[in-house]
Amino acid sequence: MAKFEPAAGRGLHPIEQAPIAEIRAVQLERLAWSLAHAYAHVPAYQRLFDDAGVHPSDLRSLDDLARFPFTTKTELRDNYPFGMFAVPRDQVVRVHASSGTTGKATVVGYTQSDIDMWVHVYQRSLVAAGVRPGDVVHVSYGYGLFTGGLGAHYAAEQFGCTVVPASVGQTARQVQLLVDFDADVLCATPSYALVVADEFRSQGIDPASTSLRVGLFGAEPWSEAMRAELEEAFGIDAVDIYGLSEVIGGGVANECVETKDGPTIWEDHFYPEVIDPDSGEVLPEGETGELVFTSLTKVAMPVIRYRTRDICSLQPGTARSMRRMGRVAARTDDMLIIRGVNVFPSQFEELVSADPRLTGHFLLEVHSQGRMEGITAVVEPKSDAGGHDAIAADFANTVRQRIGISVEVRTVEPDGIPRSEGKAQRVRDLRG
CATH class of the missing domain: 3.30.300.30 (ANL, C-terminal domain)
Structure with missing residues (x-):
C-alpha cells in the first residue's frame, strides 16, 4: 500500500519542487500499488483488466498505463452503490456523490486515510492560491453529497483558518456575512460569485470595498474573461481550483496565485493523461484532448484511467515542478x-x-x-x-x-x- 506523507508544516511539501525524475519514480511505485489494489479488491476492475488482456504485473513503466482500460461513469453507475469499493463498507467513513449534472449521480467512498489525503492536497491548493492560516474563509459551495463544501471546509479548518460554512443560497445574507465577518477568501463556483457581486451592487455596496483578497473558484469551466470580470468586481486574485468527485473532490489541481497559468496537478496522488476522445490514443504533452486521471493513493475507491470528459491540455510546470492543466475549454458531454x-x-x-x-x-x-x-x-x-x-x-x-x-x-x-x-x-x- 502506498504511504501517505503528512504535510510539511504549512509551506510547500518537498515533492512540489522535486526533480521530475523523483516525481516520476514516486508515480511509478504508487501506480503499481494502485493497479494491484484495484485488481485484487474490485471485481469490476478484475473483469475490465481481464477483458483487455492486461494484468497489474504488466506495468513496468509509466507508458505501460496506456495498455489498461478506461473507467467511465457507466462502470460507476453499473456498480451502484458500493460495487466499486475496494474495502469492506464498514471501513468507509464517508460517502459522497457527484452532482449529477449530466446524469444519475455516482457514489464515491473514503477511508480515513483517503480523507486525510484529500485534506492534504486541498491544503496544498490553499497555499498555492495565497490563503494563509488565520484567514476567514467563506465557503459558498454546496454542502452535503456534493464534495465542494465539505472539501473546502475540512481543509481550511485544519489549515488554521476561520471557516464560514455559508453553503449556497440566501445570497443577501451571504453579502452580509462577507461584510460583517471581514472575509479574506471566497470559495464558490464562478457563476455564483457573479451572482454575489450582483447582490452587492443591488444593496448599494461596491463588492471591491470588502476585505476579500482571494477567490477560489471551480466546479465548472470558466474563461479568462470571467476571471478578469471577477477580479475587477471584487478587487481580488481569482484562481482556478479543479477536482471531481470520482477522483477525490476539489483539490486535484490548483492554480498558483503568482502565475495564474492553469492549475498545477498534485501528480504524486493523481496521474494525468490527455487522450484523443475518439480513438483513446494518449496525446503528447501540450496537445488538447480529454483529461484522464488514475488515482495513486486512494484506498476505498481507486479509479483507473477515469475519463473526466473535460477538454484541456497538459503543460510543463512553472511555479511547481508538477505539470499544469491548460484551462478546461469544455466538456465532451456538453x-x-x-x-x-x-x-x-x-x-x-x-x-x-x-x-x-x-x-x-x-x-x-x-x-x-x-x-x-x-x-x-x-x-x-x-x-x-x-x-x-x-x-x-x-x-x-x-x-x-x-x-x-x-x-x-x-x-x-x-x-x-x-x-x-x-x-x-x-x-x-x-x-x-
Missing part, C-alpha cells in the same frame, strides 16, 4: 453539434464576458429548425446599457465571426435569466 459545427457553452461564456454591455449571465436554447437544429442565445444587458436591438445584432455578428455559426439572439431585462446557486445551467434543450 458539446452541441449545430449544422456540423462543434459548439461548447464555454465559447459563448467567453464572448458574453468580453462584452462590457452584458452581465455574465446567459442561456442557450437549442431548438429544431425544420430538419436542422439552431440556437437562440439569451443574453442579459446591464441596466444602463440601452439599445437592446443593437446589442443583439452585435452579439450575433460576434458569434458568427468567432464561433462560425449563425444564432438568434434575444435580450432580457436585468435579472431576467435565472441565477444558479451551484453549477450554472447554460443549455435549455427545446427539441421535441
Whole structure:
C-alpha cells in the first residue's frame, strides 16, 4: 500500500519542487500499488483488466498505463452503490456523490486515510492560491453529497483558518456575512460569485470595498474573461481550483496565485493523461484532448484511467515542478453539434464576458429548425446599457465571426435569466 506523507508544516511539501525524475519514480511505485489494489479488491476492475488482456504485473513503466482500460461513469453507475469499493463498507467513513449534472449521480467512498489525503492536497491548493492560516474563509459551495463544501471546509479548518460554512443560497445574507465577518477568501463556483457581486451592487455596496483578497473558484469551466470580470468586481486574485468527485473532490489541481497559468496537478496522488476522445490514443504533452486521471493513493475507491470528459491540455510546470492543466475549454458531454459545427457553452461564456454591455449571465436554447437544429442565445444587458436591438445584432455578428455559426439572439431585462446557486445551467434543450 502506498504511504501517505503528512504535510510539511504549512509551506510547500518537498515533492512540489522535486526533480521530475523523483516525481516520476514516486508515480511509478504508487501506480503499481494502485493497479494491484484495484485488481485484487474490485471485481469490476478484475473483469475490465481481464477483458483487455492486461494484468497489474504488466506495468513496468509509466507508458505501460496506456495498455489498461478506461473507467467511465457507466462502470460507476453499473456498480451502484458500493460495487466499486475496494474495502469492506464498514471501513468507509464517508460517502459522497457527484452532482449529477449530466446524469444519475455516482457514489464515491473514503477511508480515513483517503480523507486525510484529500485534506492534504486541498491544503496544498490553499497555499498555492495565497490563503494563509488565520484567514476567514467563506465557503459558498454546496454542502452535503456534493464534495465542494465539505472539501473546502475540512481543509481550511485544519489549515488554521476561520471557516464560514455559508453553503449556497440566501445570497443577501451571504453579502452580509462577507461584510460583517471581514472575509479574506471566497470559495464558490464562478457563476455564483457573479451572482454575489450582483447582490452587492443591488444593496448599494461596491463588492471591491470588502476585505476579500482571494477567490477560489471551480466546479465548472470558466474563461479568462470571467476571471478578469471577477477580479475587477471584487478587487481580488481569482484562481482556478479543479477536482471531481470520482477522483477525490476539489483539490486535484490548483492554480498558483503568482502565475495564474492553469492549475498545477498534485501528480504524486493523481496521474494525468490527455487522450484523443475518439480513438483513446494518449496525446503528447501540450496537445488538447480529454483529461484522464488514475488515482495513486486512494484506498476505498481507486479509479483507473477515469475519463473526466473535460477538454484541456497538459503543460510543463512553472511555479511547481508538477505539470499544469491548460484551462478546461469544455466538456465532451456538453458539446452541441449545430449544422456540423462543434459548439461548447464555454465559447459563448467567453464572448458574453468580453462584452462590457452584458452581465455574465446567459442561456442557450437549442431548438429544431425544420430538419436542422439552431440556437437562440439569451443574453442579459446591464441596466444602463440601452439599445437592446443593437446589442443583439452585435452579439450575433460576434458569434458568427468567432464561433462560425449563425444564432438568434434575444435580450432580457436585468435579472431576467435565472441565477444558479451551484453549477450554472447554460443549455435549455427545446427539441421535441
